[in-house]
Amino acid sequence: MERIDLFSTPVGIFNVENYEEINQCIFPLANKKEYMFGGTADIWQVPNNIGLRKLQLKFLESASELANSILKENYKWNNFQTIRGWVNEHVPNAVGRVHDHGYASFAGTYYVEVEENSGPLTLVDPRSGISSWLQKNNTQHQFNYNFKPTVGKLILIPGWVLHNIGPNESSITRISLSTNINLR
Numbered sequence: 001m002e003r004i005d006l007f008s009t010p011v012g013i014f015n016v017e018n019y020e021e022i023n024q025c026i027f028p029l030a031n032k033k034e035y036m037f038g039g040t041a042d043i044w045q046v047p048n049n050i051g052l053r054k055l056q057l058k059f060l061e062s063a064s065e066l067a068n069s070i071l072k073e074n075y076k077w078n079n080f081q082t083i084r085g086w087v088n089e090h091v092p093n094a095v096g097r098v099h100d101h102g103y104a105s106f107a108g109t110y111y112v113e114v115e116e117n118s119g120p121l122t123l124v125d126p127r128s129g130i131s132s133w134l135q136k137n138n139t140q141h142q143f144n145y146n147f148k149p150t151v152g153k154l155i156l157i158p159g160w161v162l163h164n165i166g167p168n169e170s171s172i173t174r175i176s177l178s179t180n181i182n183l184r
């Protein structure tokens with residue numbers, strides 16, 4: 001028998017250094033409609049914001065690190081570009097619907113303010129028929145993966161991966177910053 005294991009999903013999780021300093025630069029932008037999900041402005045275009053510059057560079061460096069580990073290439077941070085950035089705010093009890101980031105090489109999210117029960121990022125198993133294999137011995141219908149965010153973490157997923165955000169069961173607004181990243 002020859003066995004091949006297909007369709008793995010590479011996900012990168014990174015720690016952002018000096019995240020407190022970065023977050024102080026993001027908070028003033030967090031409730032401005034134009035920079036929020038559904039707005040039109042690109043948060044990376046905000047001028048003179050040192051925290052955003054550092055975070056954008058971290059996104060690009062992280063994209064090259066993950067791509068190099070997958071593809072055995074030697075991409076640099078400037079081989080990638082951010083395609084719009086925006087802020088997500090989920091008030092208590094809010095959820096995020098299932099969606100993907102279609103064309104993006106990577107969809108990235110950085111966590112600005114979250115608590116223990118702010119709701120996971122759930123990555124949907126792309127093998128839609130997997131539940132028929134698992135019903136006997138698994139209580140879960142799918143191998144969905146719940147990523148529990150903490151402040152200062154950054155996650156990159158391929159743009160095609162469906163994901164949603166679980167209910168914010170904390171008492172504070174869950175704030176994150178997302179961006180799409182492509183190869184230049």
Ligand SMILES: [Fe+2]
Nearest residue numbers: 099100107163
């Ligand atoms: Fe998303």
